[in-house]
Amino acid sequence: MDLNYSDEELVFRDEIRSWLAANLPQDLREKVETYAELTRDDLMRWHRILAQKGWVAPSWQKEWGGTDWTPVQRNIFEEECGFASAPPLMLFGLHMCGPVLQRFGTQAQKERFLPRIYNGDDFWCQGYSEPGSGSDLASLKTRAERQGDHYVVNGQKIWTTLAHYADWIFCLVRADPSTDKKQDGISFLLIDMKTPGITVRPLMLMDGVRHVNEVFFDDVKVPVENLVHEEGKGWTVAKYLLGHERMSAGRTGVSKRELAKLKELAASQPGNDGKAIIEDPHFRAKLTRLEVELMALEITNLRFLDEMRRTGQPPGADVSMLKIKGTEIQQTLTELMMRAADPADLEKYEVLARRYFNMRKTTIYGGSNEVQRNIIAKMTFGL
Amino acid sequence: MNFESNEEQRLLTDSVRRFIDKDYDFEKRRKIIASPEGWDSNAWAALAEMGVTALALPAEYDGFDGGAVDLMGIMEAFGAGLVVEPFLPTVLAGRLVMAAGSEAQRRAILPRVASGELRLAFAHLERGARFDLSRVGAEAKRTGDAWTISGEKRAVVGAPVAGKLVVSARTPSGLGLFLIDTQDAELKRHATVDGMRVADVLLFNAKAELLGDGAATLAKIEEVNDFGTALVCAEAVGAMKYACDTTLDYLKTRKQFGVTIGSFQALQHRMVDMYIASELSRSMTCLACSKVDATGDAKERAHAVSAAKIKISDSARLISQEAVQLHGGMGMTEELKVSHTFRRLTVIAEQFGDEDYHLTRFGAL
Ligand SMILES: Cc1cc2nc3c(=O)[nH]c(=O)nc-3n(C[C@H](O)[C@H](O)[C@H](O)COP(=O)(O)OP(=O)(O)OC[C@H]3O[C@@H](n4cnc5c(N)ncnc54)[C@H](O)[C@@H]3O)c2cc1C
Numbered sequence: 128m129d130l131n132y133s134d135e136e137l138v139f140r141d142e143i144r145s146w147l148a149a150n151l152p153q154d155l156r157e158k159v160e161t162y163a164e165l166t167r168d169d170l171m172r173w174h175r176i177l178a179q180k181g182w183v184a185p186s187w188q189k190e191w192g193g194t195d196w197t198p199v200q201r202n203i204f205e206e207e208c209g210f211a212s213a214p215p216l217m218l219f220g221l222h223m224c225g226p227v228l229q230r231f232g233t234q235a236q237k238e239r240f241l242p243r244i245y246n247g248d249d250f251w252c253q254g255y256s257e258p259g260s261g262s263d264l265a266s267l268k269t270r271a272e273r274q275g276d277h278y279v280v281n282g283q284k285i286w287t288t289l290a291h292y293a294d295w296i297f298c299l300v301r302a303d304p305s306t307d308k309k310q311d312g313i314s315f316l317l318i319d320m321k322t323p324g325i326t327v328r329p330l331m332l333m334d335g336v337r338h339v340n341e342v343f344f345d346d347v348k349v350p351v352e353n354l355v356h357e358e359g360k361g362w363t364v365a366k367y368l369l370g371h372e373r374m375s376a377g378r379t380g381v382s383k384r385e386l387a388k389l390k391e392l393a394a395s396q397p398g399n400d401g402k403a404i405i406e407d408p409h410f411r412a413k414l415t416r417l418e419v420e421l422m423a424l425e426i427t428n429l430r431f432l433d434e435m436r437r438t439g440q441p442p443g444a445d446v447s448m449l450k451i452k453g454t455e456i457q458q459t460l461t462e463l464m465m466r467a468a469d470p471a472d473l474e475k476y477e478v479l480a481r482r483y484f485n486m487r488k489t490t491i492y493g494g495s496n497e498v499q500r501n502i503i504a505k506m507t508f509g510l
Numbered sequence: 511m512n513f514e515s516n517e518e519q520r521l522l523t524d525s526v527r528r529f530i531d532k533d534y535d536f537e538k539r540r541k542i543i544a545s546p547e548g549w550d551s552n553a554w555a556a557l558a559e560m561g562v563t564a565l566a567l568p569a570e571y572d573g574f575d576g577g578a579v580d581l582m583g584i585m586e587a588f589g590a591g592l593v594v595e596p597f598l599p600t601v602l603a604g605r606l607v608m609a610a611g612s613e614a615q616r617r618a619i620l621p622r623v624a625s626g627e628l629r630l631a632f633a634h635l636e637r638g639a640r641f642d643l644s645r646v647g648a649e650a651k652r653t654g655d656a657w658t659i660s661g662e663k664r665a666v667v668g669a670p671v672a673g674k675l676v677v678s679a680r681t682p683s684g685l686g687l688f689l690i691d692t693q694d695a696e697l698k699r700h701a702t703v704d705g706m707r708v709a710d711v712l713l714f715n716a717k718a719e720l721l722g723d724g725a726a727t728l729a730k731i732e733e734v735n736d737f738g739t740a741l742v743c744a745e746a747v748g749a750m751k752y753a754c755d756t757t758l759d760y761l762k763t764r765k766q767f768g769v770t771i772g773s774f775q776a777l778q779h780r781m782v783d784m785y786i787a788s789e790l791s792r793s794m795t796c797l798a799c800s801k802v803d804a805t806g807d808a809k810e811r812a813h814a815v816s817a818a819k820i821k822i823s824d825s826a827r828l829i830s831q832e833a834v835q836l837h838g839g840m841g842m843t844e845e846l847k848v849s850h851t852f853r854r855l856t857v858i859a860e861q862f863g864d865e866d867y868h869l870t871r872f873g874a875l
Pocket of ligand 1 (some may be wrong): 338497777
């Protein structure tokens with residue numbers, strides 16, 4: 128057993144690190160570090176810089192722009208981006224729609240969409256959840272009825288992140304409402320957000336920012352060539368994506384950066400005795416526990432990557448533990464930051480408190496942590 | 511031993527509850543916190559009419575001789591309804607006037623507080639002090655009979671709507687408490703994440719009236735602060751009860767997988783733990799309120815209050831987080847009251863000292 132990076136991996140890491148240092152725009156870095164809201168332009172600017180370098184979608188197939196990196200290298204890259212305070216990449220196109228098209232799309236769909244996703248020409252959003260279908264996603268009702276060479280879509284999606292920025296939405300819709308199993312009869316459709324009949328309405332979250340929306344479909348005509356995979360086989364596509372999603376949910380790079388920031392903050396903020404709060408034994412114990420959790424997550428993450436490297440297989444149900452622990456850690460990080468702030472410093476407290484509020488979402492979305500536990504209980508334990 | 515409220519306490523609490531149900535629902539509160547003033551003078555007048563503003567003041571100054579136990583039910587109702595009117599700061603500052611002021615000062619201030627005409631706030635916190643009450647940097651200077659104060663007080667709850675401020679400052683004989691007109695200070699106003707109005711209070715040779723100074727001042731501040739801590743614990747209990755009730759309702763109505771989500775045992779147990787935390791918090795609040803009323807022994811009082819605040823801070827965090835989690839995406843929205851209760855409980859967990867502070871304080875007693 129050797130838990131260290133190999134020499135080649137270290138060289139690779141240094142290459143990434145110095146490239147980031149030279150190419151990540153200072154204003155974007157500052158926005159990320161001060162938790163300022165990132166605009167569509169901010170997000171896309173960073174996307175395009177990476178696309179130009181050829182690093183925006185490392186896990187894609189080589190012919191569409193993938194880098195052929197090993198899982199460990201991909202992880203190093205993500206960690207380094209996190210450390211460097213790079214803006215997040217919008218996952219909906221790069222990590223969701225892109226891989227789906229590569230796996231299930233027709234050649235025409237690949238050629239039409241993949242380069243535009245890669246280059247950041249289109250902004251995508253994800254239309255899965257509905258008011259009555261959250262954890263029980265397969266019960267979704269948004270209807271897509273075939274009429275000649277079109278589907279006519281009617282229904283409603285909810286919680287659609289950044290739909291107000293999006294050019295395209297990929298949706299799970301019900302093509303056939305008469306199937307016995309609710310997982311059957313679902314289709315995976317790509318819909319142009321400019322199509323008549325689509326209404327996007329904002330939903331304000333408790334941090335006071337517009338992140339999510341309701342999206343209404345009223346007789347929206349979608350050409351049949353926008354169907355991915357077969358009609359009624361959308362659930363297969365969704366399940367394929369699930370694995371992808373959870374693997375990137377650990378976000379150890381971002382969490383390590385935030386931990387370093389938390390320590391810096393705690394060293395600068397007063398405790399109750401005139402010394403810095405980081406020296407308060409109670410606070411310190413919480414901080415240390417968090418750091419240990421993060422170390423444990425990081426090594427566990429590496430174990431998964433190593434297994435992927437050795438077997439060439441995607442990870443099994445156990446990756447759910449990365450999502451559970453990764454999100455819990457992200458939440459505790461924001462909680463301790465909020466609590467480290469001098470309560471007399473209203474501005475600082477408010478920024479950190481809002482971030483704490485916002486991060487409550489991480490244990491709810493992407494398959495709630497309860498659902499992730501159900502997955503391990505069922506798939507790993509057979510319970 | 512008797513945990514029951516008496517007839518008078520019940521009647522008053524009931525009328526406050528009815529008022530909140532009828533005239534201070536969630537929609538009304540939304541409008542209030544979105545308004546430029548951030549509070550509602552009609553609601554304030556109605557509370558004063560019911561006698562709430564007079565309750566914790568002595569009868570000789572038009573009060574009702576009440577204490578924390580008498581206010582418990584009312585604070586709970588405020589917590590459940592997320593009332594933002596500056597009652598707590600007014601009561602605290604009023605009790606400081608009582609504790610430190612002269613007869614003439616009490617007579618000049620307290621009846622006006624009791625009637626609801628005058629709102630007060632206690633300007634004490636400074637940068638770098640965190641929860642340590644003894645850390646005061648503001649300086650009071652005396653010229654002849656007149657005092658002035660210079661310094662910066664931070665995050666003073668209720669200051670934007672207070673007519674007068676009770677301000678702590680250093681004097682040649684130690685720590686002093688002063689009264690100033692709010693208009694003699696420069697205020698930097700903020701609306702906090704829980705919908706309250708606070709201000710940074712900047713004092714540049716501000717005209718001040720000495721209430722009292724000297725060795726006993728810190729003990730007076732501590733006593734009143736413990737009183738406030740007990741009250742905010744009661745407020746938290748009301749907010750927790752609301753969070754538990756509304757989450758339980760949601761578990762019983764929200765359906766996924768063809769059944770109510772409350773049928774999942776994983777969630778049932780979480781709900782039970784929330785409920786237990788809220789009941790234990792209620793118990794500790796009873797203890798803290800009765801001790802701040804009954805005991806002249808500062809150590810015994812501090813022991814009960816810090817214990818209560820530790821329990822309440824832990825429970826506030828657990829219950830607020832679980833309430834949001836069990837609501838799924840709905841719990842994250844501005845539109846649902848539970849997200850506002852979440853925010854108030856987040857702030858309460860730190861108000862008057864977070865559990866780390868009280869762990870240390872309790873441990874040192
Ligand atoms: C900020 C944010 C952004 C989002 N972005 C998107 C997006 O871009 N696109 C999209 O399609 N969706 C998005 N979502 C939706 C998200 O995926 C859902 O909120 C999530 O699936 C949970 O569904 P729900 O909100 O309906 O909660 P519910 O499913 O109603 O769950 C309520 C509670 O019950 C629990 N629960 C449910 N079933 C079980 C069970 N069987 N056992 C134990 N506990 C259970 C849940 O864990 C939760 O605690 C977003 C959500 C949020 C909050």
